Structures are given as C-alpha cells and as structure tokens.
Amino acid sequence: xxxxxxxxxxxxxxxxxxxxxxxxxxxxxxxxxxxxxxxxxxxxxxxxxxxxxxxxxxxxxxxxxxxxxxxxxxxxxxxxxxxxxxxxxxxxxxxxxxxxxxxxx
Numbered sequence: 646x647x648x649x650x651x652x653x654x655x656x657x658x659x660x661x662x663x664x665x666x667x668x669x670x671x672x673x674x675x676x677x678x679x680x681x682x683x684x685x686x687x688x689x690x691x692x693x694x695x696x697x698x699x700x701x702x703x704x705x706x707x708x709x710x711x712x713x714x715x716x717x718x719x720x721x722x723x724x725x726x727x728x729x730x731x732x733x734x735x736x737x738x739x740x741x742x743x744x745x746x747x748x749x750x
Contacts, residue, residue: 658744665737672730679717679726682707686718 654661682704689707690700704713717723 654740654743655747658740658747662737662740662744665733665735665740668729668733669737670733672726672733675715675717675726676723676730679722682713682716682718 685707686701686704690702694700701707704716704718717726
C-alpha cells in the first residue's frame, strides 16, 4: 500500500500537491469556522443565561436554517479536522520535494 502511494506521488506530483493544498484549505476553513461557532455559542449562552433563558449549546441553535453539520463542535471534530490539516500539509510538502527531485534529474 505504501508502494502504491509512493508510485502515485512520483507519477502525479502536481496533482498530489494540489490535493494536499486543497485538503489543507478545507480543514483550515472548518477549524476557523469551528472556533467562531464556539465563541458565538459561548457569547450567546452568557447573554441568554443573564436573561434567565436556557443557554445556546450548539451552532445549529445559533444559526437556524444554515447547514452546520460540518462545523467541528466537539473534541472528535477538532481531532478529525486537525488530522486532515496535518495530512494535507504532509502531502503537499512531500509532493513538493518529489517535484524538486524530478526536476533535478
């Protein structure tokens, strides 16, 4: 399986680099949105708590009508997107090194 990945990297280094950068961008945007959702739910919970109402605990309650299923709200989501971010970075850096090696030949 690792041999197939290495063969794919050497056969299509540009596509692997683009895929790595894309994965990195998607995971980074999701992490930033998750941070904003966490700050927003915390601020809304404080405000509704002071008003004597039940607190806002999810981003779906804060933004009704908007798809928020992809926003990481828990540790599991944070770890998933963090791992995807690291994998995208690793793939892009490795593909860049392979491109340099192929240009040197």
